[in-house]
Amino acid sequence: MNHNHESSIRRRAKPVAPSRPTIKDVASRCGVHPSTVSRALSPAMSHLVADDVAKQIRAAAAALGYRPNVTAAGLRTGRSGLVGVLAPDIADPGFPPVLGGVTEALHKAGYATIVVDVGPHGSPVELVDRLIARGVDGLVLATVSLHDPVIEYCIGAGVPAVLVIRTDAGKLVPSVVSDDEAGMGLAVDHLIALGHRHLGHVAGPQDTSTGALRRAGFEAGLAQAGVPAQEIAVEAAPAYTREAGRAAALRLLERKPDLTAIVAANDLLALGVYDALAARGLNCPKDVSVVGHNDMPYVDMLSPPLTTVRIAQREMGDKAARLLLAKISDPEARHDHIVLAPELIARGSTASPRR
Amino acid sequence: MNHNHESSIRRRAKPVAPSRPTIKDVASRCGVHPSTVSRALSPAMSHLVADDVAKQIRAAAAALGYRPNVTAAGLRTGRSGLVGVLAPDIADPGFPPVLGGVTEALHKAGYATIVVDVGPHGSPVELVDRLIARGVDGLVLATVSLHDPVIEYCIGAGVPAVLVIRTDAGKLVPSVVSDDEAGMGLAVDHLIALGHRHLGHVAGPQDTSTGALRRAGFEAGLAQAGVPAQEIAVEAAPAYTREAGRAAALRLLERKPDLTAIVAANDLLALGVYDALAARGLNCPKDVSVVGHNDMPYVDMLSPPLTTVRIAQREMGDKAARLLLAKISDPEARHDHIVLAPELIARGSTASPRR
DNA sequence: ATGAAAGCGCTAACAG
DNA sequence: CTGTTAGCGCTTTCAT
Numbered sequence: 152m153n154h155n156h157e158s159s160i161r162r163r164a165k166p167v168a169p170s171r172p173t174i175k176d177v178a179s180r181c182g183v184h185p186s187t188v189s190r191a192l193s194p195a196m197s198h199l200v201a202d203d204v205a206k207q208i209r210a211a212a213a214a215l216g217y218r219p220n221v222t223a224a225g226l227r228t229g230r231s232g233l234v235g236v237l238a239p240d241i242a243d244p245g246f247p248p249v250l251g252g253v254t255e256a257l258h259k260a261g262y263a264t265i266v267v268d269v270g271p272h273g274s275p276v277e278l279v280d281r282l283i284a285r286g287v288d289g290l291v292l293a294t295v296s297l298h299d300p301v302i303e304y305c306i307g308a309g310v311p312a313v314l315v316i317r318t319d320a321g322k323l324v325p326s327v328v329s330d331d332e333a334g335m336g337l338a339v340d341h342l343i344a345l346g347h348r349h350l351g352h353v354a355g356p357q358d359t360s361t362g363a364l365r366r367a368g369f370e371a372g373l374a375q376a377g378v379p380a381q382e383i384a385v386e387a388a389p390a391y392t393r394e395a396g397r398a399a400a401l402r403l404l405e406r407k408p409d410l411t412a413i414v415a416a417n418d419l420l421a422l423g424v425y426d427a428l429a430a431r432g433l434n435c436p437k438d439v440s441v442v443g444h445n446d447m448p449y450v451d452m453l454s455p456p457l458t459t460v461r462i463a464q465r466e467m468g469d470k471a472a473r474l475l476l477a478k479i480s481d482p483e484a485r486h487d488h489i490v491l492a493p494e495l496i497a498r499g500s501t502a503s504p505r506r
Numbered sequence: 507m508n509h510n511h512e513s514s515i516r517r518r519a520k521p522v523a524p525s526r527p528t529i530k531d532v533a534s535r536c537g538v539h540p541s542t543v544s545r546a547l548s549p550a551m552s553h554l555v556a557d558d559v560a561k562q563i564r565a566a567a568a569a570l571g572y573r574p575n576v577t578a579a580g581l582r583t584g585r586s587g588l589v590g591v592l593a594p595d596i597a598d599p600g601f602p603p604v605l606g607g608v609t610e611a612l613h614k615a616g617y618a619t620i621v622v623d624v625g626p627h628g629s630p631v632e633l634v635d636r637l638i639a640r641g642v643d644g645l646v647l648a649t650v651s652l653h654d655p656v657i658e659y660c661i662g663a664g665v666p667a668v669l670v671i672r673t674d675a676g677k678l679v680p681s682v683v684s685d686d687e688a689g690m691g692l693a694v695d696h697l698i699a700l701g702h703r704h705l706g707h708v709a710g711p712q713d714t715s716t717g718a719l720r721r722a723g724f725e726a727g728l729a730q731a732g733v734p735a736q737e738i739a740v741e742a743a744p745a746y747t748r749e750a751g752r753a754a755a756l757r758l759l760e761r762k763p764d765l766t767a768i769v770a771a772n773d774l775l776a777l778g779v780y781d782a783l784a785a786r787g788l789n790c791p792k793d794v795s796v797v798g799h800n801d802m803p804y805v806d807m808l809s810p811p812l813t814t815v816r817i818a819q820r821e822m823g824d825k826a827a828r829l830l831l832a833k834i835s836d837p838e839a840r841h842d843h844i845v846l847a848p849e850l851i852a853r854g855s856t857a858s859p860r861r
Numbered sequence: 862a863t864g865a866a867a868g869c870g871c872t873a874a875c876a877g
Numbered sequence: 878c879t880g881t882t883a884g885c886g887c888t889t890t891c892a893t
Contacts (some may be wrong), residue, residue, distance in 0.1 A: 170664075171638070173886060184864050189888060196888090201862060218639040222586060223886035226578055226869050232640075241606055244803065247597045254623060263620050263640060268609060283526075284573040285587075285618060309525075422807055448599065452777055454809025528870060539880050544872060551872090556878060578870035581885050 172215040180211045188212070192219065225286060234475065235282035236266045237275060237301075239294045243391070243419060245447040245464065246293070249315060252468020253291055260476055262288070269294050271390070275301040283308055289475045295319055296358040311478040315471035317360045318488070325478060325486035327471040329462035331361050334493035335368025338414050338442040338460055341495055343376045345503045347412040347440065350378070351403040353396055353424055354387040355416035362387065365416045365444065384410070388420055396423020397430075404431055411439060411504035418443040418450050418459055421500075425453070436502035446496055455499035463491040527570040535566045543567070547574065580641060589830065590637035591621045592630060592656075594649045598746070598774060600802040600819065601648070604670060607823020608646055615831055617643070624649050626745070630656040638663055644830045650674055651713040666833040670826035672715045673843070680833060680841035682826040684817035686716050689848035690723025691730075693769050693797045693815055696850055698731045700858045702767040702795065705733070706758040708751055708779055709742040710771035717742065720771045720799065739765070743775055751778020752785075759786055766794060766859035773798035773805050773814055776855075780808070791857035801851055810854035818846040 178185040183204065190196040191208040200208075211217075225231040234257055238246055254264045265287065267278050275294060279301055282290065289311040295302060297320040305312040306323060314326035342350060352369045355362030366385060373383055384407045388395035396415060400423060403413065415421035421443035428435050435441050435455060443450065446461035470489050477484060533540040538559065545551040546563040555563075566572075580586040589612055593601055609619045620642065622633050630649060634656055637645065644666040650657060652675040660667040661678060669681035697705060707724045710717030721740060728738055739762040743750035751770060755778060758768065770776035776798035783790050790796050790810055798805065801816035825844050832839060 174888095175886080185886090186865080186888075187863060190863085193888085199862065204862085218635060220581075220641065220886050221639050222577055222641045223581055223869090224888070226575075226581055226871090227886080227888045229869075231577060242602045242803065244599045244602075247599075247602070251596060251623065263622075263636070265618050266621050267618075268606065280573060281618070284576050286575065286577045422804065425807065448597065449777065449804070449808075452780065452809065453804075453807050454811075456809075529872095530870080540870090541872075541881085542879060545879085548872085554878065559878085575870050578885090579872070581887090582870080582872045584885075 171220075172217045174217070174219070176215060177208065177212050177217050180215065181208050183208065230288050231286040232262050233285060233287045234262045234264050234289050234291065235279070235285075235287040236264050236291045237278060237294050238266055238268050239391075240270065241266070241268045243447075244449070245418065245445045248448070248464035249293065249468040249471075252465040252470075253315070253472045254468075256469045256472035257476070260472075262476075264291075275299070276304050279304060279308075279310075283310055289313075289479050291315055291471055291475060293317070296356075297360055297363065298358070309482075311475060311482055313471050313475045313478065315467055319360070322488060325474040325488065327467045327474060327489040327491070328360065329467065329493050330490045331364035331493075332368035332371065334444060334460040334462065335365045335414065336372045337493065337495040338444070339369060339372030339376065341458070341497060341501065342412045342414070342440060342442065343372075343378075345412075345440070345501060347504050348378060348382060349407065349410050349412070349504075350383050351400075351407055351410045351413045352383070352385045353399045353403060353413060353415040353420050354385055355391055355420065356389060357387050362416055369414055388416070388423075391417050391419050393419050393423040393426065396420030397426040398423070400424040400427035401430070404433075412442070412501070413439060414442045414444075416444055418445045418447045418457065421450075421457055421459070422453075436500050437505065440501040440504070442501060451498060453500075458498045458501040459496055461494045461496050463493070467491060526575075527572045529572070529574070531570060532563065532567050532572050535570065536563050538563065585643050586641040587617050588640060588642045589617050589619050589644045589646065590634070590640075590642040591619050591646045592633060592649050593621055593623050594746075595625065596621070596623045598802075599804070600773065600800045603803070603819035604648065604823040604826075607820040607825075608670070608827045609823075611824045611827035612831070615827075617831075619646075630654070631659050634659060634663075634665075638665055644668075644834050646670055646826055646830060648672070651711075652715055652718065653713070664837075666830060666837055668826050668830045668833065670822055674715070677843060680829045680843065682822045682829060682844040682846070683715065684822065684848050685845045686719035686848075687723035687726065689799060689815040689817065690720045690769065691727045692848065692850040693799070694724060694727030694731065696813070696852060696856065697767045697769070697795060697797065698727075698733075700767075700795070700856060702859050703733060703737060704762065704765050704767070704859075705738050706755075706762055706765045706768045707738070707740045708754045708758060708768060708770045708775050709740055710746055710775065711744060712742050717771055724769055743771070743778075746772050746774050748774050748777040748781065751775030752781040753778070755779040755782035756785070759788075767797070767856070768794060769797045769799075771799055773800045773802045773812065776805075776812055776814070777808075791855050792860065795856040795859070797856060806853060808855075813853045813856040814851055816849045816851050818848070822846060 174185045174188050178188045191200045191205040293315050312324050318326040318328050354366040386399040386403045388399040413424050415424050424441050443457045443459035446459045450457040529540045529543050533543045546555045546560040648670050667679050673681040673683050709721040741754040741758045743754040768779050770779050779796050798812045798814035801814045805812040
């Protein structure tokens with residue numbers, strides 16, 4: 152259906168492979184040995200070089216447009232300056248803020264990041280292996296399940312790794328997550344305060360920490376509020392997608408037609424809940440209130456604006472990067488598990504029940 | 507405000523730096539020379555090795571868990587298997603689909619991608635320079651302005667580059683874009699058909715091809731429909747952000763209070779238009795219809811669902827990657843400029859004017 | 862303070 | 878078919 156019009160032109164001249172200047176070029180231009188250039192240009196070693204010589208070398212390097220070949224240096228030193236990031240799904244709008252936090256902190260420290268989208272079919276271990284073959288100095292894993300083999304694999308390979316957003320059951324490596332149980336407590340308390348008594352939960356995948364802990368938080372919050380177990384219902388979605396949320400919400404409405412509120416384990420699932428309500432001819436929030444989780448960008452513009460639990464996404468990324476940097480510089484150091492406090496953002500998708 | 511509870515534990519044992527096996531280890535295990543191993547493991551060269559020896563080598567490599575060091579190979583061959591991607595703003599929900607298309611195609615060809623977010627303050631040339639220092643084999647630029655120095659810089663450095671989403675005025679390098687003028691034609695025709703005569707345009711940055719061409723398409727479409735120039739108005743936003751869209755829309759409403767429709771140069775700007783209408787107490791679509799551009803994820807869930815021009819985002823990324831691969835394998839080849847056809851997606855933000 | 866020499870892990874002539 | 882040799886660009890002892 153895409154009748155593309157393509158056009159093309161010819162290159163005008165030969166580019167003459169302008170191969171960048173090397174440390175040798177700078178050296179011969181200054182009449183010194185390459186190793187002297189290396190020292191002069193390395194902040195840690197430049198104090199071993201005479202000031203005037205160093206100045207001359209820096210000038211020559213600038214004049215030639217010399218940039219050290221990071222790859223070659225990495226081969227020698229064993230450190231690549233590269234960090235791999237395993238992402239669950241780049242298309243999930245909730246992820247970019249986390250990624251932004253990670254890359255900014257890493258970039259400031261001189262590291263570049265390789266982001267790999269695992270996708271539904273990708274094998275994390277396989278992808279990690281490719282990253283290790285590229286010589287990454289560390290890994291940020293945003294995809295792990297509770298008992299994920301990739302964690303042991305990283306430990307076995309001796310590559311520093313940190314977890315972000317989700318954590319593992321064994322707490323084997325450092326992690327930065329939101330307080331998922333507490334977040335669900337905020338959501339439940341909000342609904343209870345509005346007068347709801349018949350609540351449902353569209354849970355996330357139960358093999359992830361977010362899925363399991365948010366579900367636990369939902370149940371704990373209701374127990375504490377004194378709501379009997381038979382008045383609540385939970386349906387787990389197999390993935391954090393709009394479509395899975397829709398399907399789970401439909402099952403929920405089937406089982407408990409008297410529900411007045413649904414809490415979703417994340418905002419993408421909440422979108423699916425919106426879809427399911429529309430399909431059943433139910434109005435949100437008049438018939439059913441909905442709460443999401445994450446406060447991903449632009450959910451304030453939905454119809455209705457989504458009440459959700461805001462998690463500190465950018466800060467999570469930033470802290471994860473710092474943890475990784477610490478781990479890289481001292482692999483033996485104790486490792487932290489950071490838990491950030493979430494916040495409820497009340498918007499238009501929640502209201503008091505009619506009955 | 508974030509009272510984080512942190513905890514920590516100690517590592518249990520020394521990881522004993524398990525340093526990966528090298529080609530030498532495989533060679534000595536098989537009693538052959540390292541170069542034979544190299545040949546046996548390289549698809550292009552394995553035909554030079556006796557079948558039984560090759561089989562034995564592959565078995566030994568697998569047994570040892572040997573993975574070739576891509577960095578070292580790259581140093582030798584001059585090709586890193588790395589491609590740099592310059593992104594305007596990873597947090598823009600319109601970008602991930604393009605990125606997904608790029609990385610998938612590149613990944614299949616054995617390349618890894620380094621994505622760099624330029625951000626409002628970053629210097630593209632500086633960032634490209636860092637990527638070149640890492641030895642990237644090519645670059646995908648999704649950020650260029652019409653006369654962007656970074657393009658000449660890449661050409662000068664002899665690094666293959668392709669443009670995606672936006673193109674340059676000189677058509678100096680291959681590109682894949684949507685037909686921006688035609689897309690605006692679709693938007694205008696839709697509004698004209700609904701009966702609108704007083705239209706406004708929140709244009710994008712005029713130093714980008716998307717900003718300039720979409721504006722041109724808007725004006726051309728109206729001229730063709732016979733709408734006099736004095737009945738239309740254009741305000742350019744300095745950036746593709748919700749906030750800039752809001753400000754531009756407010757200026758537009760100030761200048762032409764009788765507008766019945768606003769076409770935004772992209773969906774993020776359209777969100778700002780929604781904000782501006784709300785601030786002025788105007789209803790969309792009853793008082794003012796709104797059309798966006800890009801069909802970024804989830805704009806179908808806005809209130810009201812956004813009528814927009816869908817561009818082939820993932821396909822753009824995919825085609826750009828293929829163009830780059832072609833350019834890498836033959837830098838002298840003619841280069842293509844691919845223009846993909848857009849499509850109007852009519853939703854709830856457009857309706858016939860009341861008057 | 863600087864030069865010489867070795868080598869990170871791999872590949873690509875060049876011999877045999 | 879396989880071994881030898883050399884070297885990608887850089888850093889880092891070890892000598893001066």
